[in-house]
Amino acid sequence: MPNPLLSDWSGPFALPPFAAIADDHFAPAFDVALAEARAAVAAIAGNPEPPDFANTIAALELAEGTLDRVAGVFYNLAGADSTPAREALQRDLAPKMSAFSSEVTTNPALFARIEALWAARETLGLSLEQARVLDLYRQMFLRAGAGLDAPGRARMAAVKERLAVLSTAFSQNLLADERDWFVPLAPEDLEGLPEFVQAAAQAAGAERGQAGPVLTLNRSLIVPFLQFSPRRDLRARAFAAWVARGANGGETDNRALAAEILALREERAKLLGYPSFAAYKLEPEMARSPDRVRDLLMRVWVPAKARAEADAGQLAELLHADGHNGALEPWDWRYYSERRRKALHDFDEAALKPYLSLPAMLGAMFDVASRLFGLSFRPLDGPFYHPDVQGWEVTREGRHLAVFLGDYYARASKRSGAWCSAMRSQRKLGGEVRPIVLNVCNFAKGDPALLSWDDARTLFHEFGHALHQMLSDVTHPFISGTSVARDFVELPSQLFEHWLEVPEVLARHARHHQTGAPMPEDLRARLLAAGTWDQGFATVEYLGSALVDLAFHQGAAPADPMAMQAEVLAGLGMPRAIPMRHATPHFAHVFSGDGYSAGYYSYMWSEVMDADAFAAFEEAGDPFDPATAARLERFILSAGGSRPAEELYAAFRGRMPGVEPLLKGRGLLDAA
Structure with a gap:
């Protein structure tokens, strides 16, 4: 029977055929994909024709197509829905994938072709984007050790391979500690806990096969427990377990x-x-x-x-x-x-949560994206990789832009935290390819899930990353979407958080999950007044x-x-x-x-910019100002890594910012 990971994905939007993929499909698919990629890279390096941009850089961009497709599915599932088989394969793949990367980036013949292009770059008639991609490829090879002698290249490969093994082990150890620790809560242990915390503890117990509520190390459960439980002894026990993750011996x-x-x-x-x-x-x-x-x-x-x-x-x-x-x-x-x-x-945070249900906040998130960038979101039917996952087609004026997947609930098989990734990135090289973008969070499950204010900010934050991927409009995958400087990548995500605090967004979408009544104006005012609490x-x-x-x-x-x-x-x-x-x-x-x-530090470096970037909308007198939103999309969200980050930000704002907007936004200006 054909391996579904290696077959043509002919379903809607060429989504992975999740229902047909089993764990035992991954290892043979990686074997085939790595062999294909090695053959393609060898052909580029050994091409008897003189190097040009098309037969070297563009060819490298497309050389790992099958590997990118298989890895895009596997690594997303390994983080969001781990199984023992996936963890074992991840450990096996870590040194293999690192070794392959080193083979490519320290290949002398390949590097010689790139160096020849670099030396002749002024005569090649490259577009601005092509020149940027050539520069970044050369940097990547040099920083990977391509310029070292043979013993140096060998040692660099060995170091990177060992780092890949250690990093995988670190991540899996942390997941194990988070997955394995829980404490049953007796009725007296629930004293003082709001209903939403008790419901989350009950759901966590059910997931772990317990008859009653349990406390786990999931942030969306342990933080409100520490916030509301008057039981100092239980708070101390829970906190000790939380901070001991990865340091329990063994x-x-x-x-x-x-x-x-x-x-x-x-x-x-x-x-x-x-x-x-x-x-x-x-x-x-x-x-x-x-x-x-x-x-x-x-x-x-x-x-x-x-x-x-x-x-x-x-x-x-x-x-x-x-x-x-x-x-x-x-x-x-x-x-x-x-x-x-x-x-x-x-x-009172407990009085706020009924107005911040996950469906309501998703509606707010999509509404902001629609008003800023003209996007529409149509729900899609699965199956996706887990029953909790939701999907939407993203369009603008009827044109397909992306598939967006949301995996929002905590479970024992998911690593902690929240993140955005792409199962497939946008590109035009070799034909138009639109992205499949995934947001993963760890909210306490409910019917519906009720979010804290911090949860709602996390939801908006990760969707800011998703917009960076979905609105990407570049030719080369190497600079697509979030492929930017690390201390620039958090700008779109942290900037999007600001719209959660716009009063008209809350007035429209923060509605009681049972009655549909809007959040009372005085509660909204108190929430925003306590924004720097x-x-x-x-x-x-x-x-x-x-x-x-x-x-x-x-x-x-x-x-x-x-x-x-x-x-x-x-x-x-x-x-x-x-x-x-x-x-x-x-x-x-x-x-x-x-x-x-x-x-x-990158979050704070980007925060210096996001505070200043939202000020551009405030200066325009409208948080949805069309001209400012158009500049934001043109110079930040659609541009990927096509220009250095400083140039992109200056093109959007006209200058680089100082630290004062950050201090003001955190309520620290008067403490300076």
Whole structure:
């Protein structure tokens, strides 16, 4: 019987035939796809014709078509719906895929063709996009070690292969710790918990085959538990398990893996002549250097810490008033912050959630995209890769633009967090190809799912990434969609969050899931008035992680990352009641791959721009100003990586921004 991964996908929109794909189809499909890709690359490298853009760069762009298609399905499923067979194959594939990548990027004949094109680039009559792609390909090869001697290339390949193995293990260990820990909750343990938290705990118990509610390490359950439970003993137990992910000893402990990853990254950078991994990693980003990153982070750290310390004093008073002696602890912060917010702003998160059902917020999200960019969303029938997944066709004026898939509910088979990925990216090379874009979240399931304000922001954030993919309009896949500088990629996602706070969006879509009544105006006003609530805490916990990440990669790799983590936090004067958002053993952004290594700062770098970018709409007097939206699409969302990030932003806004809009947006300007 034909392997469905290798057959023509003739269904609607050439979607993968999910219902026909079994786990045992993946390994043979990868074998075929890798063999095809190797043959195609060998033909390019060995082409007797003189190199030109078409027979070298464009040919490389299309050489891995089958591999891209198979990998696009597999890696999305491995993250969103893991099985033992998929985890085993992922471990097996990690060194194989790394080895193949090294074979390509350190192929001397192939690199010679690229160098010849680079030397003759002024005479080739290249378009601006072609010139950009040639430049990026050459950079990729050089940064992969193509310019090293033979022993250097061999060692680089070995380092990258080992890093791929370690990163996969780190991610799977973290998933195992998150999947395996849960605590049954007795009736007395539910004291003080709003109905939505109790319902989420009941649903989590049912998923795990338990008769009653359970507490898990899913963020959408444990955070509201820490926020609302008056049981300090249970909060302490839950918090301890949450921060111990990846550091519980035994087979799933990530601390030794983190140390080896950091050492290998340092070696990789030194092989290429860079003083540190951070210097290597940041060279092609907007920040360019570790010093510029640290300067930005510290400019925000000072006012954020001042605000957090002032807030801590207020929360400690509430703790002591409850009869608890001693210091405010990390498991106390969210509980007493919620009580203080309710007292000062008459604002109750539990009263808000009935107006933020997932269907209502999806409607808000699609409505904003329609008003800004003229998009329409038509629901699609599955089957998709899991019964929870929803699908839509995205069109504009009747023209098909993309398929958008949403996988929103937490489950034990899904890694934590939220992300956007593409099963297929947009391109025009070789014929028009429209994308299949996936948003994955971990919301507590309900009927309907009721979101927190933070959940709703996450929903909008990931859809901002999705718009970057869906509106992409470039020829070459190498620069399609989110293929941009890491510290630029968060701009569209963080910018889209702003529309969630537009009063007319809330007035239209934030409706009670049972009665359909709109959110009361006074509740909406209190919500927006409390918009910068607890930003001292949120900013400090984020910056703690970002500064530790930078320190890990800026100098010699630490033999004991946990000791360096403690040293960095002590040097910062990290408030004792605020932990890092992601401690080293569960810092998946940094250790489950190279994506955000020495790059966790990127969210804040992009926030400097997103605050300024939304100000462009405010200056126009309309959050849906058509001219501003058209510039945003033209220079940011559709452009991909076709020009350097600074050029794209300056083309949209006319200049680069300062840090003041970020501080204002976080309510920290008066603490500076």
